[in-house]
Amino acid sequence: MSGVRVLVGTRKGAFVLTSDEKRQDWEVGGPYFAGWEIYHLKGSPADPNRIYASQSSGWFGQMIQRSDDGGQTWEAVGNEFVYDGTTGTHQWYDGTQHPWEFKRVWHLEPSLTDPDTVYAGAEDAALFRTTDGGKTWTELYGLRNHGSGPRWQPGAGGMAVHTIIQDPSHPGRIFVAISAAGVFRTDDGGETWRPMNRGLKSQYIPDPDAEVGHCVHRMAMHPSRPGVLFMQMHWDVNRSDDAGESWREVSGNLPTDFGFPIEVHAHEPETVYVVPIKSDSEHFPPEGKLRVYRSRTGGNEWEPLTNGLPQSDCYVNVLRDAMAVDRLDSCGVYFGTTGGQVYASADSGDTWAPIVRDLPAVLSVEVQTLP
Amino acid sequence: MIRVMLPHHLRTLARLDGVVELQVERSPTLGAVLDALEARYPVLRGTMRDHVTLRRRPFVRFFACEQDLSHEPPEAALPEAVVLGEEPFLVIGAIAGG
Numbered sequence: 001m002s003g004v005r006v007l008v009g010t011r012k013g014a015f016v017l018t019s020d021e022k023r024q025d026w027e028v029g030g031p032y033f034a035g036w037e038i039y040h041l042k043g044s045p046a047d048p049n050r051i052y053a054s055q056s057s058g059w060f061g062q063m064i065q066r067s068d069d070g071g072q073t074w075e076a077v078g079n080e081f082v083y084d085g086t087t088g089t090h091q092w093y094d095g096t097q098h099p100w101e102f103k104r105v106w107h108l109e110p111s112l113t114d115p116d117t118v119y120a121g122a123e124d125a126a127l128f129r130t131t132d133g134g135k136t137w138t139e140l141y142g143l144r145n146h147g148s149g150p151r152w153q154p155g156a157g158g159m160a161v162h163t164i165i166q167d168p169s170h171p172g173r174i175f176v177a178i179s180a181a182g183v184f185r186t187d188d189g190g191e192t193w194r195p196m197n198r199g200l201k202s203q204y205i206p207d208p209d210a211e212v213g214h215c216v217h218r219m220a221m222h223p224s225r226p227g228v229l230f231m232q233m234h235w236d237v238n239r240s241d242d243a244g245e246s247w248r249e250v251s252g253n254l255p256t257d258f259g260f261p262i263e264v265h266a267h268e269p270e271t272v273y274v275v276p277i278k279s280d281s282e283h284f285p286p287e288g289k290l291r292v293y294r295s296r297t298g299g300n301e302w303e304p305l306t307n308g309l310p311q312s313d314c315y316v317n318v319l320r321d322a323m324a325v326d327r328l329d330s331c332g333v334y335f336g337t338t339g340g341q342v343y344a345s346a347d348s349g350d351t352w353a354p355i356v357r358d359l360p361a362v363l364s365v366e367v368q369t370l371p
Numbered sequence: 372m373i374r375v376m377l378p379h380h381l382r383t384l385a386r387l388d389g390v391v392e393l394q395v396e397r398s399p400t401l402g403a404v405l406d407a408l409e410a411r412y413p414v415l416r417g418t419m420r421d422h423v424t425l426r427r428r429p430f431v432r433f434f435a436c437e438q439d440l441s442h443e444p445p446e447a448a449l450p451e452a453v454v455l456g457e458e459p460f461l462v463i464g465a466i467a468g469g
Contacts, residue, residue, distance in 0.1 A: 035380060059430040059464040060380055060418040076384060076414045080422045 005368040009038035012360035016071040023346040040364040047115040054105040077134030084139040091153035100124045109164035121161030125178045140190035148212045152181040167226040182214035196244035218320040222269035232262040250299025261323035266331040270298040275318040284315040308352030321364035336362025372456045378464040385412040402445025434461040
């Protein structure tokens with residue numbers, strides 16, 4: 001019988017939530033790595049039993065954990081992330097140049113075809129890759145060194161590579177997004193990179209349509225249409241129809257212009273999900289109502305999804321890596337909150353129910369669809 | 372035989388209970404103890420000090436015989452009571468939020 005495995009990273013450990021295809025009854029596994037921040041876990045598309053986890057701590061630094069049995073047991077693998085070549089500098093808050101310093105891995109993106117190959121997005125912003133199952137990591141140096149690196153600067157949450165998207169139809173093409181630098185694309189497996197931010201407008205930087213400096217929060221792509229990208233930026237939701245060469249705003253009737261995650265329906269490439277959040281500093285849902293917004297038109301026209309979600313006195317946030325979709329026939333949508341709830345919808349967002357309500361603050365949610 | 376006491380999270384990573392007993396072959400300095408500890412438990416590399424610079428991580432502390440050895444250089448000799456195994460060498464996660 002098919003089912004799903006939801007991988008949840010939290011401020012104080014990882015949890016693995018499993019269910020059958022009905023997605024009504026759930027088994028909760030964990031906490032794994034209790035007490036550690038688990039920024040992200042993700043399974044290999046080529047081998048669902050292979051899962052990688054980013055485990056970090058302000059005391060003891062970065063660990064990478066690997067499971068070969070679907071998350072039941074784990075083994076620590078390599079944790080040496082060294083910037084390649086000259087370390088270099090980036091823009092600091094006071095306008096001076098500041099040396100790159102490795103802090104943690106925000107996001108792990110396993111290869112589409114090889115379980116031993118994984119990309120790691122790091123803070124301070126850099127992209128690393130392993131080809132030996134996590135034992136050793138090498139920086140893809142070209143990203144930081146294509147020329148604009150000294151102009152990148154941290155946002156309030158740091159300066160990190162948080163989104164990594166592999167194009168299934170163009171081997172070697174990878175998109176990354178960096179807060180607060182923007183979108184970059186390589187077409188040669190990571191050797192060379194180009195900024196892909198034309199059309200983005202950021203009112204909080206001196207030149208609103210600068211080549212770099214945009215605070216992209218998250219990007220999403222449907223694998224059947226890799227030229228179409230959706231983006232939740234610090235302000236506005238944007239869309240590209242030419243693989244990032246240009247962007248246009250599709251915020252339409254959303255109640256706010258801020259949010260973190262964005263996802264695309266598993267079977268409907270024009271159906272997109274976001275969670276509007278109030279900013280500048282509140283970072284909770286407007287009016288205390290937790291609403292996922294769905295567009296079935298690829299943006300601009302959005303409908304609130306509220307059935308089963310709290311519609312009063314709700315002041316949680318949903319972070320950028322904390323939303324995912326499964327690939328079952330009736331597409332499941334999942335998201336986690338900083339209040340420790342993980343909500344699931346087994347009907348494309350029409351109705352919702354919490355899987356768990358009282359986890360530590362949720363940092364990331366990924367879903368594996370099991371045969 | 373030098374006895375090393377690790378904090379909970381590092382014991383969990385290294386999958387050990389209780390005190391680690393280390394035979395330090397060369398001169399028993401602070402750096403030599405950490406080298407021996409990481410050699411026996413490679414998973415601890417990078418958790419107490421930087422992989423490349425070998426600088427102590429900011430919220431890790433080294434105590435022994437009621438002394439704070441955290442700011443001592445790697446070549447600093449350990450107290451004799453530690454070398455003789457009479458007192459443990461303590462690796463501490465500093466109390467700092469979270």
